[in-house]
Amino acid sequence: MLLPATPGFTMSGFEPVVPERIDAKASASPKGEVRYGTRGGRPDVRMLGGYFVFDSPDAALMVSLLPALVHVRGVERLSPLVGLVRDEASDQRSGRDLVLTRLVELLLIEALRSTSSDDAPPGLLRGLADVRIAPAIRQMHAHLTRSWTVAQLAKSAALSRSAFFDRFTRTVGRPPMEYLLDWRMAVARGLLRRREFAINEVAERVGYSSASTFTTAFSRRVGQSPGRYARAS
Structure with a gap:
């Protein structure tokens, strides 16, 4: 899931819960795995989070031309990339930051490619398609x-x-x-x-x-x- 302009959102499972507000800007960045829900046992869902920074004051223009939400399903090319990102993020091998940067760029491109169809929201990607x-x-x-x-x-x-x-x-x-x-x-x-x-x-x-x-x-x-x-x- 790609959110070019991240809004506030709530994550929940099938059981009713009281939402717990988390301010991403005020909270310290977690190190390692953060677990929600029942402790112990196999997780129902695993999520890997990250972010992109567009080094330009015109980032708002790009964001306005992209879909508000990109939900990618069934794109086989993304699975090995996600696996590589997970492996690099969990290790401390030499060149880690450089490799992660390139892998995340590829993830972004593949995610945006997947929206280039007639059913994509209005924006530059739909126009180019x-x-x-x-x-x-x-x-x-x-x-x-x-x-x-x-x-x-x-x-x-x-x-x-x-x-x-x-x-x-x-x-x-x-x-x-x-x-x-x-x-x-x-x-x-x-x-x-x-x-x-x-x-x-x-x-x-x-x-x-x-x-x-x-x-x-x-x-x-x-x-x-x-x-x-x-x-x-």
Whole structure:
């Protein structure tokens, strides 16, 4: 089970119990196995927990484009990966942290792959799995500086303008031009954090003809000017 934005949740078995609140941020991280329920005997369920950290201030954009919950079932490729993670986590062999990092990255990719179907919740994964919408998304990513219109994107999807707009919004969870703006702002923030480009160069790289137009759009979307954002990063 993958939760891109972890909400509060309750775990229970079949017997009625009084929930015990646990604050993950305030509680000390457990070492080794933590057991709930009846002591002794074979456990009914074993769970292995972990987390991912997206090293970017645009993590909120990625999370908003992912399903709120990914429940993976019957994916045989995941079982050996989970076994390897369990083995590495329980041992103290050399290179443990590096191996765990790579294994957990593979787990994330495989879990996200499993949601790329028509019944996945609206988001980027569902959009990339849609044979009509995926070409438009890839065009936006590959040619960010182009002055895209809905009509041009609809042509790449082989759909009418209205059909494309409705299908994109339903599949991705936001209209095409709003998605394009969010993506441009995410790329712009990355460029500004690097402090290698002047604001007019950043504007040009994300599809704006002038620094003033870009500054207005960036300030409206991010809540501060590009210059101030770069200085604070």
